[in-house]
Every structure is written in structure tokens, then in C-alpha cells.
Amino acid sequence: MPAVAVIGAQWGDEAKGKVVHHLCRTARMCVRFNGGANAGHTVEDGRGTARLHLVPSGALHPRCQGVVGHGVALDPWELERELGELEAQRRPAPDLLLSERAHLVLPFHRLREELSGAADRIGTTRRGIGPCYEDRVARRGLRLADLADEKMVLDHLIECAQRAGGGPDPKEVWGELLRFRERFADRIGDAQRAIATALDGGSDVVFEGAQGTLLDLDLGTYPCVTSSTTTVHGIGWGTGVRVNLARVVGVMKAYTTRVGEGPFPTEELGAVGDRLREGGGEYGATTGRPRRCGWLDLVALRHAHRVNGFTELALTKLDVLSGLHEIKVAVAYTIAGQGGAAFPARVEDLARAEPVYEVLPGWGEDIAGARDEEELPSAARGLVRFVEMELGVPVTLIGTGPGEQAMIERGSK
Ligand code: IMP
Numbered sequence: 001m002p003a004v005a006v007i008g009a010q011w012g013d014e015a016k017g018k019v020v021h022h023l024c025r026t027a028r029m030c031v032r033f034n035g036g037a038n039a040g041h042t043v044e045d046g047r048g049t050a051r052l053h054l055v056p057s058g059a060l061h062p063r064c065q066g067v068v069g070h071g072v073a074l075d076p077w078e079l080e081r082e083l084g085e086l087e088a089q090r091r092p093a094p095d096l097l098l099s100e101r102a103h104l105v106l107p108f109h110r111l112r113e114e115l116s117g118a119a120d121r122i123g124t125t126r127r128g129i130g131p132c133y134e135d136r137v138a139r140r141g142l143r144l145a146d147l148a149d150e151k152m153v154l155d156h157l158i159e160c161a162q163r164a165g166g167g168p169d170p171k172e173v174w175g176e177l178l179r180f181r182e183r184f185a186d187r188i189g190d191a192q193r194a195i196a197t198a199l200d201g202g203s204d205v206v207f208e209g210a211q212g213t214l215l216d217l218d219l220g221t222y223p224c225v226t227s228s229t230t231t232v233h234g235i236g237w238g239t240g241v242r243v244n245l246a247r248v249v250g251v252m253k254a255y256t257t258r259v260g261e262g263p264f265p266t267e268e269l270g271a272v273g274d275r276l277r278e279g280g281g282e283y284g285a286t287t288g289r290p291r292r293c294g295w296l297d298l299v300a301l302r303h304a305h306r307v308n309g310f311t312e313l314a315l316t317k318l319d320v321l322s323g324l325h326e327i328k329v330a331v332a333y334t335i336a337g338q339g340g341a342a343f344p345a346r347v348e349d350l351a352r353a354e355p356v357y358e359v360l361p362g363w364g365e366d367i368a369g370a371r372d373e374e375e376l377p378s379a380a381r382g383l384v385r386f387v388e389m390e391l392g393v394p395v396t397l398i399g400t401g402p403g404e405q406a407m408i409e410r411g412s413k
Contacts, residue, residue: 008212030058040285071238123260224262
């Protein structure tokens with residue numbers, strides 16, 4: 001399995017961290033290519049629960065190098081904090097390579113995000129991600145490689161403070177960045193070349209997407225999206241490598257969640273939503289915000305499949321649906337009286353979408369921790385089959401709980 005992509009098929013938080021960690025057991029390299037510390041990837045293994053934001057999930061395996069591609073908005077302070085947390089869990093220090101071309105998220109970016117009102121308007125994670133990518137596109141960003149030029153860094157920080165109209169003392173930030181440069185000197189380098197070399201040598205490489213397809217800057221629910229390319233196309237965008245992917249794994253929950261603003265046609269505001277939130281622990285891994293919850297949406301998932309060309313699906317958190325009398329799945333939308341509408345480009349249209357539901361039987365059995373398909377009641381198997389039939393993609397992994405072992409593997413290649 002030389003090159004594998006793991007991509008969120010919904011609005012993020014699909015449990016990609018767990019899937020990536022599983023697929024990286026034998027991988028040589030795990031590559032993040034988009035997003036930044038807005039992501040929260042959770043891995044629960046023998047050492048406890050690791051909440052990762054910038055460290056690639058596969059890098060928790062000792063033989064798997066974690067590579068942070070240039071498409072990642074890299075917040076040095078967050079990275080250091082995260083590494084400190086891993087150390088506190090007595091985990092070995094991950095083997096990291098940070099792209100010298102990655103743009104730095106600075107404290108001024110967070111400040112600008114607040115001042116611009118985007119944090120409230122879009123419901124962002126307040127991590128300065130949008131302003132960092134803005135500076136990148138405006139060709140005034142600061143990249144890791146630039147840390148070599150101390151004067152340039154200081155001038156840049158003074159300009160940032162002026163643009164933000166305040167914030168921390170540029171000189172202090174400068175000192176911290178130089179300390180970061182010293183600490184990570186031997187881990188900053190040419191990630192593009194390293195990934196290409198690993199692939200050329202036939203090594204197993206897993207590309208770990210952050211957020212999900214519906215949060216993609218262009219193909220998601222614009223403008224209520226993040227600022228990076230969250231789909232499979234982000235791999236070239238965020239690493240500079242042309243990859244022949246052997247597998248594109250779409251990760252989807254057995255229901256839908258969303259954090260932040262924006263339309264969500266299958267959202268359940270009442271008891272069902274509460275039940276999914278509590279059962280699934282649906283609180284943001286980065287911000288702690290309660291996630292909005294609702295039924296599975298196959299219209300949105302068909303869009304995600306068309307965009308990414310999934311070769312297989314990982315259906316996570318199936319255990320959370322146990323105990324529900326019936327399970328609804330949206331199979332179509334009606335928009336302004338028009339049936340069979342495709343996933344629309346405009347949020348104004350998505351806000352008017354009325355889901356057409358197929359109602360499937362639920363099950364009462366607790367399936368938490370199941371590792372064999374035989375342990376699933378027929379209604380649970382029926383839901384898996386229904387998803388496969390509707391999307392035309394095989395489900396090769398089924399998540400049955402947060403732990404790394406709580407997973408059913410079905411004929412994975
Ligand atoms: P930003 O990425 O912080 O700019 O936030 C933009 C939108 O993407 C907001 O709705 C966030 O809640 C959402 N978002 C960003 N990262 C994640 C994630 O990892 N999971 C789920 N939603 C996210």
C-alpha cells in the first residue's frame with residue numbers, strides 16, 4: 001500500500017486520527033498537508049489519549065516519521081505545547097520533519113482574526129489560521145526557512161504588529177521564534193524532497209487530511225469553511241508531490257456533526273441531537289465547543305465522493321447509534337420545491353434544503369468495542385450495507401469505540 005490518503009468526508013471530526021494511527025502501524029511516513037492547530041486528532045492507545053493538532057497521528061508509532069508539509073499553517077507555540085503534552089504522557093518524542101516552506105502562525109494572526117469579526121461570523125477555532133493563509137496568498141507571510149534571517153524576522157514582526165494594531169512585543173516574539181529555530185534546527189528541511197524520496201523508494205506513506213471535505217475552501221460550504229484545501233487535492237497543494245494514491249480512504253461518522261456557523265440540513269436540535277452529542281462525546285477536541293449533531297447525509301457524502309474519488313470508507317462511531325429505535329438517513333434534498341437537488345454551491349440554497357429521509361431500523365444491543373462483524377446486530381450491518389449501496393464504495397473499517405482496538409476490519413487491501 002505505498003500511498004494512502006485519509007480524507008474527512010463530512011465537516012471534520014470524523015475520527016480521522018484513529019483511522020490514520022491504525023493505517024500507520026506499518027507506514028514509514030505520515031504526512032499532514034493542510035490546516036493547522038485548528039485540527040484536533042484524537043488517538044487513544046495503550047499510553048492514554050493523545051490530542052494532536054499539528055503532530056501527524058501516525059508519528060505516535062516509533063518507526064513512522066511525521067512530516068508537516070508546506071500546506072500546513074504551523075504555529076510554533078502550539079507545536080511546542082503539544083510536544084510537551086506528549087512528553088508528559090511519557091511518549092517517545094515523535095520523529096518530525098517540518099517543511100521549511102511552511103508558513104508560521106503568529107500571535108498577530110489570532111489578534112487579527114478576532115478584530116476582523118471572522119471568529120464570530122464563521123465560528124472559527126480562533127487559532128489564527130485564516131489570517132495566516134491570507135498573508136501567504138498576499139505574499140507577505142513568514143516561513144520557517146525565513147527564521148535564518150534574524151533581521152528580516154524582526155522587521156516582519158514589527159510590520160505584523162502595525163497591521164494588527166497591537167499585540168505582543170515584536171522583540172519578545174522574535175526571541176521566542178529564534179529559540180524555536182534553535183530547538184528544531186535539525187527538524188526543519190525539505191519535506192517535498194523527503195516525501196518524494198520515500199515514495200520513489202516504495203515506502204508506505206499515509207497522507208493525513210485535516211478538517212473535512214465540507215469545510216474545503218472551494219468545495220465546501222463557502223464562506224463557512226476553513227482556509228485550506230481539505231480534500232484529496234490538498235495533497236499536491238500542500239506537499240508539492242505528485243502522488244499515485246493506492247487508496248483514498250474517506251472517513252465518515254455514522255451520523256453528522258458540525259462546529260461553527262453554516263447550514264446543516266440534517267441537524268437535530270432536540271433529543272436526538274442531545275443523545276448523539278452525549279453518546280459520541282461530541283465536544284471540540286480543539287475548542288471544547290459542543291458540536292451540532294444530526295443524521296447521516298448521503299447527498300453531502302455523494303458530493304464528497306465525487307470530489308475525492310474514495311476507494312473505500314471508514315465508517316466510524318457506529319456504536320453511538322446503539323439504543324436508537326430508528327435511524328434516519330438523508331438520501332435526497334428538496335430545495336424550493338425541486339426534488340433530487342444536488343449538493344448546492346451556495347449556503348443560501350443549502351439552508352433551504354429539506355432532507356428526504358429513509359428510515360432504517362435501529363438496534364438495542366451495545367456494540368461498543370466489537371472487533372468482528374459477526375458481533376453486529378443485523379440492523380447495524382444493514383446500515384453499513386445501505387451506505388455502501390448508496391455511495392457505491394466499500395466500507396473497509398468500522399469504528400466501534402474510541403480505543404485503537406475498537407474497530408472492525410473488513411477485507412482491507
Ligand atoms: P478555522 O479553520 O479556525 O478558520 O475555522 C473555520 C471553520 O472550520 C469553523 O466552522 C470551524 O469550526 C471549522 N473547523 C476548523 N477546523 C476544524 C476541525 O478540525 N474540525 C471541525 N471543524 C473545524
